[in-house]
Structure formats: C-alpha cells, structure tokens
Amino acid sequence: TVDLAEVNARFPSLQNDNVLRAIRGQSPDRIPVWVMRQAGRYLPEYLEYTKEKEFFSRCQNPEVACHLTLQPFERYDLDAAIIFSDILVVPQALGMEVKMVKGQGPVFLSVVRTREDWYNVERRLLARLGITDVPTEVQDEEIIKRSEEVADALSYVYDAITLTRTRLNGRVPLIGFCGAPWTLFVYASEAKKTKTYTECSKWIYTEPEFVHRILRVLAHVCARFLARQVHAGAQLLQVFESHADALPPKQWREFSLPYLNLIATMVKAQCPGIPMIVLPKNSPFALRTLADSPYDMVSIDQTLDLGESHRAMTAVGKGVQGNVAPTTLYAPPAKVKELVHEHLSEAFGEAGQIPTRYIANLGSGMNPDMDPECLAAFVEAVHAYGKQIEAS
Ligand code: CP3
Secondary structure: OOOOOHHOOOOOOOOOOOHHHHHOOOOOOOEOOOOOOOOOOHHHHHHHHHHHHHHHHHOOOHHHHHHHHHHHHOOOOOOEEEEOOOHHHHHOOOOOOEEEOOOEEEEEEOOOHHHHHHHHHHHHHHOOOOOOOOOHHHHHHHHHHHHHHHHHHHHHHHHHHHHHHHHOOOOOEEEEEEEEEHHHHHHHHOOOOOOOHHHHHHHHHHHHHHHHHHHHHHHHHHHHHHHHHHHOOOOEEEEEOOHHHHOOOHHHHHOOHHHHHHHHHHHHEEEEEEEEEEEEEOOOOHHHHHHOOOOEEEEEEEOHHHHHHHHHHHOOOOOEEEEEHHHHHHHHHHHHHHHHHHHHHHHHHHOOOOOOEEEEOOOOOOOOOOHHHHHHHHHHHHHOOOOOHHOO
C-alpha cells in the first residue's frame, strides 16, 4: 500500500489546498478551478515549445512534460495542475502502436477487431515480460497477475509526476489520471476518430463476454498505473470515460460502470485516502448511478444542471466538478465573466457563498482556437464569485 503521509513528507508542503478541501467537504477559501487541457495548443508558448517535438515524445520526457504542465501557471491563478500526458499511454504500454496525426487526432496502427487481434496483444505483452507458453485462454489471467510489471513500462509518467510536484513547490496539488477501460477499448477497436461507434458496438452485441475479458485486463493495468502515480506524488486522480456516450444507459451499466468501480476500489484499497474524480462524458444518466460508487466527485458537462447535480451529490456526501460550456470561452472576456457569474448564481444563489464539494471546470477541454484571455476571464470570474459576500 501507498501511505499518503509518507509520500507527502517527500515533497514541499501544500500552500493552496482548496481543491483537496473541496473534495473532502471542508470549506475552501475560494471556489477552486482548473480546466482540462489547460496545457495545450491554445497557448502560443505551448506551440512554440512543442514545435519540434512529436506528441508522445513530449509525454515521455519528464523535463518536457513538467515544463508543459507548469506553463499555464505563468498566466493563470489555477488551483490544480494536471500532469501533461495522455490517456493513450496505457494502450501503448500494452504494446499497441498509437500515433497522434495532425488534424486527425490519435490513430491506432494495431486495431482490435477480432479475438485473434486481442490474443496477439496479450501474447506479445507476455513475451515482452519474458513469459511464453501460456495457454491462450488464460493469458488474460497471467497479465492481470503481472499488471504491476506492465505498469513499469510507464515509469516516465511517474518520473514526470515526481519532478513536477517538486517544481510546483506546493503551489497547488498535482492531478494524475488515466482513461477508463471502456474509452480505451473504443480507441483500440475503432482505431481512429468516430462519430458512429461502429466497431465497439459490433463487439458488445456479438461478443459481450470477450469484451469483458478485454475490459478486465485494462482495468487492472489502469488501477496499478494510478496507484503508481500516487506513489510518485499525484495528490488527486481523475478517470476519463470520454466515450461513455457510445453506450446507452443499460450498456453503460454493463461495460463502463463495473470497470470504473473496479479501478476506484482497487486504487483506494492500495492508496487509502486518495481522492478520485470520474468524468463520464455526455452521459447525464451516469450521475445518479455514480452517487453510489467509490468516487468522491463526478465531473459533469453542460448536459446537466449544476445546481441540481450538486444538491443530489452533496446529499450523499459527494461532489461535482464542472460544468461551464466550453463554448462560453468563445465570448469576449467581459462577456465570459458575466456568463460564468450567471452560471454560478443560478446554481448556488446570487449571494456568492462558496459551495462545498464543488470544483469549477469546463464541461470538456480547451480547444486550440480559444483565446488565452478568455480562460483568464473564466478563472477570475470563478474566484470573484465567492468574494461577493465578503465585499458587502
Ligand atoms: O492539460 C491537460 O489536461 C493534461 C494533459 C491531457 C492531454 N490529454 C494532453 C493532450 C489530458 C488530461 C488528456 C486526456 C485525453 N486524451 C482524453 C480525455 C479528455 C477528453 O478530452 O475527453 C482523451 C479522449 C485523449 C485522447 C486525445 N489526445 C485526443 C482526442 C487528442 C486531441 C487530438 C486533436 O488533434 O485534437 C489528444 C491529443 C492531446 N492530448 C493534446 C494535448 C495537449 C493536443 C495535441 C497536441 O498538442 O499536439
């Protein structure tokens, strides 16, 4: 097990713990705020720094990953940092070839469309660990037994986390993350961006049991990966179920939920006290079910009402993160401030009290064509909201 107190003792003490307090239900000094892909292409300094560096090479170099993680802190008064990495480093660690193609996004060179495709992934992975002669039917069990060794392949992420937390010098907590098994399976089966979800749907309606085999392997590797991130210094974890919307409610409960819960149960057993957030993208029905899960907080998008969601979750001792529509940032800065104030007022009241168990965020990540000034306005407006009452 990972002792959080022992890990904390290796690093500078935390100055701004508003995010952690919000999650624990203690009152923060202000509404904490961060955004997904806060390190990214909308920042000219990001474009400049990454010009000659291939995407995954940035993730693999701890100095580069650390530099990029810290870039937004030169501009914004954010309350959390998220380690520069990607959810697709896990499929890579399983031996799958993934490329980031300009204008197209991630592309898998090794696709999983048949049983044989997946058996080959397992076989190659075991061979890499020096294990041969495992009967095909039980390769998955063998990998699960050795998931700690599989997670060794991601040592560059742990190094980046340790370095970044050291350089953060206690300014804000550092978030570690991974993609959820279902989302990783969607990428592995579709191979590239999809609007139709053809391949993953064919899989679940023809070979449901085999899909469970794949998801179980992925969940065990993800859990080890997250626990190692905590050991390396991550103070909070987020699990991204970015393709939750590929599944209708009943299938979401079968193919997504059990593995989200398995991950949280395993990680919390291994790292007692570690706060965990889950993001089920574009699946408003998931919120109610996740109220009864090991996660501390659910990250919601603009398809849900913030006030209602927050009341429902705080009633069961959990919180919400979100959910300002990302398109809000296409308004001019002054209008962004107005819209954010309006959004928070509608959810929490005009008085501007700081709600507990709430972290402000966008419904999804920053886009490359957003104006950095608009993110500044967003962050300022969130912080200003809670100050209303003190001023009067
Ligand atoms: O600042 C941060 O949020 C931390 C870093 C981070 C990245 N990706 C960096 C990145 C995080 C948390 C992610 C998670 C991630 N990656 C998700 C889950 C979040 C979500 O949006 O639902 C997903 C689905 C991915 C897979 C992925 N990686 C996509 C869809 C893309 C965009 C491709 C494109 O061309 O638009 C990426 C690339 C990526 N990951 C970028 C960044 C900064 C941009 C690519 C670049 O800089 O060249």
